[in-house]
Amino acid sequence: MEQNTPPEELTGELEVGKPYTEAAGVEAIVKSLEHIRNGTGLIRGLKVLADLNQKDGFDCPSCAWPDPDGHRSTLGEYCESGAKAVADEIMTKHSASPVLFQRYSVAELLQKSDLWLGQQGRLTQPMILKPGATHYEPISWDKAMQLIASQLNALDSPDEAIFYTSGRTSNEAAFLYQLFVRMFGTNNMPDCSNMCHESTSVALADSLGLGKASVTYEDYEKADVIMIIGQNPGTNAPRMLTPLEQAKRNGAKIIAVNPLHEAGLLSFKYPQSVRDVVFGGQKLTDLFLQVPINSDLALVKAMCKLLLEEEKKSPGKVLDQQFIKQYTSGYEAFVKSLDQFELSDLAAQCGQTIAQIQEAVDLFKYTPKLIICWAMGLTQHRNAVETINEVINLLLLKGSIGIEGGGASPIRGHSNVQGDRTMGIWEKPKPEFLDALKRVFAFEPPRENGYDTVAAVKAMHEGKAKIFFGLGGNFAMAVSDTNYTAEALKTCKLTVHVSTKLNRSHLIHGETALILPCLGRTDHDMQATGEQFVSCESTTGVVAQSHGVVEPSSAYLKSEVAIIGELAKAVFCNLDGHVRADKPNYPDVAIQTTFWDALVANYDGIRDLIEQVVPGFDNYNARVRIPGGFYIPNGPRVREFKTKDGKAHFTVNTPTHHDLQPGxxxxxxxxxxxxxxxxxxxxxxxxxxxxxxxxxxxxxxxxxxxxxxxxxxxxxxxxxxxxxxxxxxxxxxxxxxxxxxxxxxxxxxxxxxxxxxxxxxxxxxxxxxxxxxxxxxxxx
Incomplete structure (x- = not known):
């Protein structure tokens, strides 16, 4: 049987030491430098890191944590995870050139570990795996585009194609991509958000009218209490530790809720602080609640019950009754629903004593400056939407939405995954977004919802979808049910991956497979009118520019924007630039080669179009050139809730109990x-x-x-x-x-x-x- 999952061999060298009690410190610097040295050399690597997350530099290809609004450290505005991501991208000591694919068959590459595959370096040329072949071989860009176009145009329906997107994609590429896909005629645009923070987007849209964080970077430093629930910042968003440390020094209390003790939840040693290095790191957590997996809803509901009891003891001092009356709906039903639950039962379910939960409530009962942040520890459960809604209930009780130092703060896991959604990468587009596309581009976009990630896998598995096109990511390994997903991909007539590095998804393929190598965030992007920059959106809704700083590792690499433009021309246009006789219904603008060429030549043209379609991007080209970028509109941040009734919604949610059998x-x-x-x-x-x-x-x-x-x-x-x-x-x-x-x-x-x-x-x-x-x- 062909191997789809990573090889199961053990190294035989496992060593188990004592878990750390603090994150970062000098060792984080040492580890960062090791990765840089091993991948590209210290001199080149340090020059690149000097531009990482700076206002005139490039955006980190790792997590979506925002950059400081004001001053940024000249010593280094990055973390160990970011340094590893950059070292991985600018690797020069190895390359995944055609020689690698000539040496190893696909079957042999499948036996390699994911670590080994990534260590082979940057992809250098377009590659094709022909039907029945054992090895990938080089293909020209023109032939690759014509192959994809012929297969797409041969489909019985545009809905037989799936167009996936990872979070790495820039705003410009994402907008152009969704425009191409909708002109082609489908909304089949699953993305990595489907697998991580989709539960957040659904819950916040229902309760607050916007599926994004309501806080800014500076709110962390102004908070009185920060609750970190279902998130491990030390590994998954290390730069978050810096504002947490500052919040602590400003007097904030931090509550950590997690099944595991994590170093980044306990203490942080800021490697650029002499005080921290000499005298030890800043203790972060004031109260750690070690809850069983997926018992967070019971915990938060217990907190809500205790808050109501405290309000009875001190009327008007605990709950923000004015906020509740003016800005919310559903309060009475929510309060009544709490009577269904016994505090002792909720405490038992979340593995805490009532006294421990009361200790947490006592930290924030008299202040509205409460931030609650979360990640996949809340979002990847059957009751995830309800759990996040309960978190919002707690914030609404305190009036903690739309104030300095308070709010909801989902921590996005991948740089620009939020920006892609803003740009229209979504299988369930809002009617007003489609109306704007119709107005600006004079075509009727498809209105029927497309496949999300899980539905896309099922559609491929059932033969309903025949082409998979992935703009970034490692789809086969990111999706659940690995073997089922592999079987689904193998049913496709064609699988295409736009990538910077070799990964296992390239080896789990359809009848024909293509690998298209693209530029990374670190690479200079030269087009017909000169060097281009792109823009990205952080988890707090800041849009800023990102410039490549190194020469591409191969002359064959194309930007994602250029790849999309070339593909659009191949699909929509004959070589003479006239409408395709076999597809007379493509939009008039789509069949104009000059339209796509102009957008690829100068990304300002894409941003001008974004300005016409996406609310909040007025004067985009001017504002994105301001160092540090700009915040896009955020209704909950100013207590404007774009729900059906214009109010923030309390919701009624029921904790889930996992009835585990013996063993x-x-x-x-x-x-x-x-x-x-x-x-x-x-x-x-x-x-x-x-x-x-x-x-x-x-x-x-x-x-x-x-x-x-x-x-x-x-x-x-x-x-x-x-x-x-x-x-x-x-x-x-x-x-x-x-x-x-x-x-x-x-x-x-x-x-x-x-x-x-x-x-x-x-x-x-x-x-x-x-x-x-x-x-x-x-x-x-």
């Missing part, structure tokens, strides 16, 4: 400190004390003993869903501080355990954080 555990997938999303930089997770191995499963010592297992025993993980068993083979047992009945392991290795049909209500996000599993000794 079962609730497993959550997590990221190691040596990876970003599906990109693996190494086999260490030093903050958790793991070295030289990724195939580990973290378990409570009592659970290990009760199952007759032992530390470092090799086991298999099994999930059961609708009568089908899925197995992830050969994981090493590691005792860890995690609640009984819970376990954790790294993705993408454990994505194979997540059924494609197991997804969050309303958002369809895969339930990667709550997988019921059994653990048995490995038979291999």
């Amino acid at each position: 079962e555990l609730l497993l959550m997938t997590i990221r190691s400190h040596d990876q970003f999303n599906t990109t693996v930089y190494g086999n260490d997770d030093r903050y958790r004390g793991i070295y030289n191995e990724r195939r580990v499963v973290f378990m409570n010592p009592d659970d290990i003993a009760n199952r007759g297992l032992r530390e470092k025993q090799v086991v298999d993980l099994h999930s059961q869903y609708n009568g089908k068993q899925r197995t992830a083979h050969r994981f090493v047992v590691v005792p860890y501080s995690i609640p009984r009945g819970c376990a954790a392991a790294y993705f993408p290795e454990t994505n194979v355990l997540v059924p494609i049909d197991s997804k969050a209500d309303k958002s369809n996000t895969p339930t990667s954080k709550s997988i019921i599993v059994t653990v048995t000794p490995s038979v291999g």
Whole structure:
């Protein structure tokens, strides 16, 4: 059987040390420099890092954490994760050239680890895997575009094509991409947000009228209390630790809610601070609540009940009654619904005593300056939308929306994933956005909703979709139910991936497969009118420019904008520039080669079009050139709620109880400190004390003993869903501080355990954080 998942071999070199109690510090600098030195050399690497996240530099290709609004450190405005991402992108010591593909067959590459694949360096030329072939071979850009165009135009319906987008894509590329796809005639535009923060987008749109954070960067430093729930900033957004540290020094209290003790939740040693390096880091967490997996809704509901009791004791001092009356609806129904729940039951469900929950409530009961931030620890459960809605209930009780130092703060996991959605990358476009496209471009965009990520996989699996086009990302490894997803991709007539580096998705392919190498954020982007820049949106809604700073590693690389423009011309236009006789219904503007050529030649033209279509981008070209960029409009930030009744909504939500049978555990997938999303930089997770191995499963010592297992025993993980068993083979047992009945392991290795049909209500996000599993000794 062909291998789809990463190889199951263990390194045999696992070392388990003591988990760290603080994040960053000098060691983070050392590790960053090691990656830079190994990938491209210190001199070149340090020159590039000097421009990372600076106002005249380039945007980090890693997480979406915002840059400081004002002063930025000249010593380095980046973190260890960002340095690794940049080192990975500017790698010069290796390249994934045609020689690599000539040496290794696809079958042989599939046997390599994801780490090894990434270490081969930047892709240098377009490559094709022809039907029945064993090796990729070079293809010219023109032939590649004509091949894609002929296959797209041969479809019986535009809806037989799927156009995926990763978060790395710039605003300019994303807008042009969605324009091309809708002119082609479909809304099949799944994106990586479907798999991470879709639950956030749905919940916030329902409750606040906008699926984005309501805070600014500076709000963190002005907050009195910050609650971090279901998020690990030390690994997933390390630069967030800087404003958290400043908030602490300003007197803020921090509550951390998580199943695992994480170094970044406990203490932060700012590597640019002499005080921190000499005297030790700043303690961050004032109160740590170690909850079982997916019990956050019960915890937050208990907090709401206790707040109401405190309001009875001190009327008018705890709840913001004026805010509730003027700006919200559903308050009475919400308060009445709380009577259904006993405080003792809620406390038991979230693994805390009532006294512990009361201690948390006491920290913020008299202040509205409360920020609650979260990430995938909340979004990837069946009840994720309800959990996030309950978080909003708590903020609404306090009047913490639309004030300095307070608000909702989802932490987006990938740079510009939020910007892509703003630009129209969405399978469920709003009518007003489509109306704007119709007005500006004089065509009728498709109105029927397209496939999200899970639906796209099912459509391919069932033969309803025949072409997959991926603009960035590692689709096969990012999606749940790895083997099912691989089977789906293999049914396609054509799979196309626009990428910077080799990944496993290139090796799990359709009848014909193409790899199209593109420029990265770090690369100079030269077009017909000169060097271009792009723009990105941070998690707090700041849009800023990003300039490449190094020469591309190959003359064959094209920008994503150029690739989309060339593809549009190949699909819509004959070589003589006239309408295709076989497709007379394409929009008039689409068949004009000059239209696409002009936009590729000068990205200002794309931004002019964005200004006409997307609200809040007035005078885009001028404002994006202002150092530091600009905030786009955010209704909840100014207490304007674009819901049907113009109010923020209280909601009624019911906690979910996982009824585990004997021997079962609730497993959550997590990221190691040596990876970003599906990109693996190494086999260490030093903050958790793991070295030289990724195939580990973290378990409570009592659970290990009760199952007759032992530390470092090799086991298999099994999930059961609708009568089908899925197995992830050969994981090493590691005792860890995690609640009984819970376990954790790294993705993408454990994505194979997540059924494609197991997804969050309303958002369809895969339930990667709550997988019921059994653990048995490995038979291999």
